[in-house]
Amino acid sequence: MKNSRTLTADVQIPYLGFGTYLIANDDVVAPVRAAIAAGYRHIDTAEGYENEAGVGAGIKQALESEGLARNELFVTTKLWPGNTAWGQTAKTTESTVTSLDESLRRLGLSYVDLYLIHAPFEREQRLAQWRGLVELKRQGKARAIGVSNFSVKHIEELKAAGLPLPDANQIELHPWSQKTALVRYLEDNRITPIAYSSLVPLSTWRTAEGHASAKTDQMKADGAQADTPFKVMARKYGVSEAQVLLRWAIQKGYPVLPKSTSPDRIRKNADLFGFALDEGDMAAIAKMDRGDGVAWPMGDPTKAA
Numbered sequence: 001m002k003n004s005r006t007l008t009a010d011v012q013i014p015y016l017g018f019g020t021y022l023i024a025n026d027d028v029v030a031p032v033r034a035a036i037a038a039g040y041r042h043i044d045t046a047e048g049y050e051n052e053a054g055v056g057a058g059i060k061q062a063l064e065s066e067g068l069a070r071n072e073l074f075v076t077t078k079l080w081p082g083n084t085a086w087g088q089t090a091k092t093t094e095s096t097v098t099s100l101d102e103s104l105r106r107l108g109l110s111y112v113d114l115y116l117i118h119a120p121f122e123r124e125q126r127l128a129q130w131r132g133l134v135e136l137k138r139q140g141k142a143r144a145i146g147v148s149n150f151s152v153k154h155i156e157e158l159k160a161a162g163l164p165l166p167d168a169n170q171i172e173l174h175p176w177s178q179k180t181a182l183v184r185y186l187e188d189n190r191i192t193p194i195a196y197s198s199l200v201p202l203s204t205w206r207t208a209e210g211h212a213s214a215k216t217d218q219m220k221a222d223g224a225q226a227d228t229p230f231k232v233m234a235r236k237y238g239v240s241e242a243q244v245l246l247r248w249a250i251q252k253g254y255p256v257l258p259k260s261t262s263p264d265r266i267r268k269n270a271d272l273f274g275f276a277l278d279e280g281d282m283a284a285i286a287k288m289d290r291g292d293g294v295a296w297p298m299g300d301p302t303k304a305a
């Protein structure tokens, strides 16, 4: 299969991206460098991760050491929209536009390949923020624009206002949260689904202190079993469980964003194009859906009012 997917007429998005959530600014330089050296050409960060400066430093160092040009790398960042329910100020069109300027300054870049609204929290300001992203695309500061954690209802709001549709929607997608109706809607509307938290079913997913999630005790127990279906498949293909989960996503057409701070896992998670899950395994995984996502400790944000 190809290693990238068409995002817009001018922009290809690499299937393999590197996630940086929960890697602190001071710690993120080395993993970003390691990822780019291992072949990742797509890096995902966000204003809300408070690590854009470190991500930018890692990108700069890796471009030099790997002899790459900026246009060989795909970089995503996200607007933190503000959440009044959490005592924050909601961004307006104007503060959305200046937010990307600040992200670019921290990243040390003149443009990003994709700019996303991180979540649909701000009902009163959703359209205003989207207008800001449309303006940023017009200015060339974001080559493509999209949303994250938006449901069909949230995207229909944009459509009803006569605004251009997003190029992508980054959502929690893995065998335990397949969101089939939302994905069908996205594909029908030419919106690329980007998968985050692909590795939720692993027993090792976010076990570090403070890396909270809404994963249930049942899920934790199931992930720790000696013979999970993913372990069985991993043995069959001679790969890791993580590779099975990531390969499932890209075979479905979803770019993935595995995060790791381990150089060995970073390298192995990138090895996705030398094997394929057979039809029987894809059909077996299709039956494993358990519903809503678990990456956000306070509940699946696609459910936002």
Ligand SMILES: NC(=O)c1ccc[n+]([C@@H]2O[C@H](COP(=O)([O-])OP(=O)(O)OC[C@H]3O[C@@H](n4cnc5c(N)ncnc54)[C@H](OP(=O)(O)O)[C@@H]3O)[C@@H](O)[C@H]2O)c1
Pocket (backbone or CB within 6 Å): 018, 019, 020, 021, 022, 044, 045, 118, 148, 149, 170, 171, 195, 196, 197, 198, 199, 200, 202, 204, 205, 206, 207, 208, 240, 242, 243, 257, 258, 259, 260, 261, 262, 265, 268, 269, 295
């Ligand atoms: N838009 C959103 O709202 C949103 C929400 C969540 C995530 N994201 C994006 O998506 C990215 C990925 O999601 P995520 O960080 O939630 O989780 P993930 O990438 O699915 O999983 C990361 C977890 O799995 C472990 N891990 C990684 N590779 C492994 C391997 N080969 N074997 C065993 N364990 C492994 C990591 O530990 P080690 O680091 O110790 O290896 C970490 O605990 C994020 O970093 C972020 O960029 C976006």
